[in-house]
Amino acid sequence: MERSKEIARWTEYLVSERDGAALYDAMAAREADEKVSEVFRRLAVVERKHARRWARKLEEAGAPVPPEWRSGRTRLLIWLIRRFGVSPMLPTVMSLEQAGSADYGRHVDSRDLVKDEQSHHRVLRQIARSSSGGLEGSTVAKIEGRHRTAGGNALRAAVLGWNDGLVSNLSLVMAVAGANLPASTILITGLAGLVAGAGSMALGEWLSVQSSRELYERQIAMEEAEIAEAPEEEAEELALIYEARGMSEADAKALADRIMEDPDQALDALTREELGIDPDSLGGSAWTAAVASFVLFALGALIPVIPYFFLEGKAALVASAGLSAVGLFAIGAAITLFTGRSVLFSGGRQLLFGLVAAALTFGIGRLLGVSIAG
Secondary structure, eight states: HHHHHHHHHHHHHHHHHHHHHHHHHHHHOOOOOHHHHHHHHHHHHHHHHHHHHHHHHHHHTTOOOOOOOOOHHHHHHHHHHHHHSGGGGGGHHHHHHHHHHHHHHSSSGGGGGGHHHHHHHHHHHHTTTTTTOOOSSSOOHHHHHHHHOOHHHHHHHHHHHHHHHHHHHHHHHHHHHHHOHHHHHHHHHHHHHHHHHHHHHHHHHHHHHHHHHHHHHHHHHHHHHHHHOOHHHHHHHHHHHHHHTTOHHHHHHHHHHHHTTSHHHHHHHHHHHHHHOOOOOOOOOOOHHHHHHHHHHHHHTTTTTTGGGGGOOHHHHHHHHHHHHHHHHHHHHHHHHHOOOOOOHHHHHHHHHHHHHHHHHHHHHHHHHHHHOE
């Protein structure tokens, strides 16, 4: 029974690798950039090498080797590639490579192929950075400069952190106000929500960034070991990445060989190019992220609480809603930095959603307050 499962798995792998080779052949034929087309052809060669491995496994087990045929999904993908080009299909092919890598990693007899599948995924990711499916230009700097945004991620985090604090604490304050509790109680509740929410956000951000840093450190250590154990394979992979970025095969190989002469430079290059990790920052400081998250959330959460320091009753409620409305519109306007939509549209949409959430929690608070009082 166990043997039959192994044979079925090997057969599935064989068909999958044949399909992969056929896809890369179709992509090579359709790709206008000859350099990128050659990369696809070389990827097809690797897929066929994998297929031959599973065919030998089947032969050694005395099982029949299925004839060449394409699955329905592969035939459809090939038709789409021929009809619409390579670029629209790259995400799908990348997901197939990623799935293949995960499946190979589950079995001892296929784990050594995981690196090839991951390498294919990274090469496709490099190619996908061009909107046309090919890579125009021959320098890495030109490609990277096209996708770099000045402080974009930090600004986005600031806006979203502020928004989370404002919306969540506004809803909390409105819920307590709806229950018709004293202003002092609302103020204490709002401040408690501010501290609890900001602390939770900071802890979550710290864990997220620190976990990423530890993962990156482990990946870099593994890459360092691979450079020491198989420098030729690492050089070939680095050359393939540079080819995918538009360099000629000869130039890519020469650059890769020159980089591999210095182990430190090789580790730095492979960490950046193969793993996509900046070894200097490792994703940033966990403590900086935590503090920034705490402060930004707290600033947003403070807005609906401020009126309750000075006012009571209906006046405090109206002032809190009005001040929060201004903050919500401002956040929506800031979001247009990323979306390009009009300030009125984004600001108005954010204002509407925030006030609807506040109205719902106010209504719930009012119902609960009446129920408890009754």
